[in-house]
Amino acid sequence: MNLYPFGKFLVSTIFYPLYRVKVIGKENFPQEGGVLLCTNHINNFDPPVVGMSSPRTVHFMAKEELFNVPILKSILPSVNAFPVKRGMSDREAFRTTLKLLRGGHVVGMFPEGTRSKTGELGKGLAGAGFFALKGDAVVMPCAIIGPYKPFKMLKVIFGKPIDMTSYRETKASAEEVTEVIMSEIRTLLEQNK
Template sequence: MNLYPLGKFLISTIFYPLYRIKVTGKENFPREGGVLLCTNHIDNLDPPVVGITCPRTVHFMAKEELFNMPILKSVLPQVQAFPVKRGMSDRDAFRTTLKLLRGGKVVGMFPEGTRSKDGQLGKGLAGAGFFALKGDAAVIPCAIVGPYKKFKRLHVIYGQPIDMTSYRENRASAEEVTEVIMKEIQSLLNQHK
């Protein structure tokens, strides 16, 4: 069962007026083909906010612990989320991500791996660069400019696709590519403060 369209509608009706959500750059988002969507992480509400503002269905990597919680364990798979074990190499999550990207789907991830405590962009983990190099997909940076306060403007910005051609041809490391992605996210944050 796919609850994504219903969830998107219900959350949109609450979140858009509550957080006065403004979306910029939707035209940058590819209409088809695999997309690795990399976003900064400032709040637990980031996944639903990206989910309702993105023009396509987003498959989110979510920490495995959430899939053990009573209600979430049945809801998360129905909103296209899949588990990842944090702090270790998770082969199942790697395979799922590559399969989705190569199958023309959108995978959303937070390269920092955890929420920012101070709202500043943290260091990205190598996983983002790995998937950017191996996923045969467009890489879209996204910035969420908060804070999440009732009736204060929340701004979601979708950047232009990052051209991965030279990085793939020159066999760049996952760490190098993650740095490139993080710089693009930071640039979006700086432009829209």
């Protein structure tokens, strides 16, 4: 059973007024085709906040450990999350991600691989660049700026999509493309402080 629409409604009802969420750049979001949505990671609430802010359904990679938590293991698949083993090559997660992107879906990921303890943007992992190059999709940079504190404004900014065609043609490395993606996220963070 897909609970995504209900989850989006529920999260929106609670989070929009609680965190005074302001969404910027929604018009930049491609209306169709595969999209790799890459965002910074500052809080455990980032996935639902980005999901409710996105004009399209987002399939999120989630760390495998969450699928072992009793309540979450039944909820996560029903809101389009799928497991990924962190710190190792996870072929199943690779296949799932590429299949979704090539099938015209939106896949959300946090290139840093983990939450930033300081709130500062960390180094992106090569996985983001790999999926950007192989996924037959555009990359959507996204920035979350907050504190996650009640009644303080939280911003979700969608940048302009990054066309991967030239990077594929020049056979850019996954690391180079990840750096391009992180640079775009960094610019969004700096411009919208």
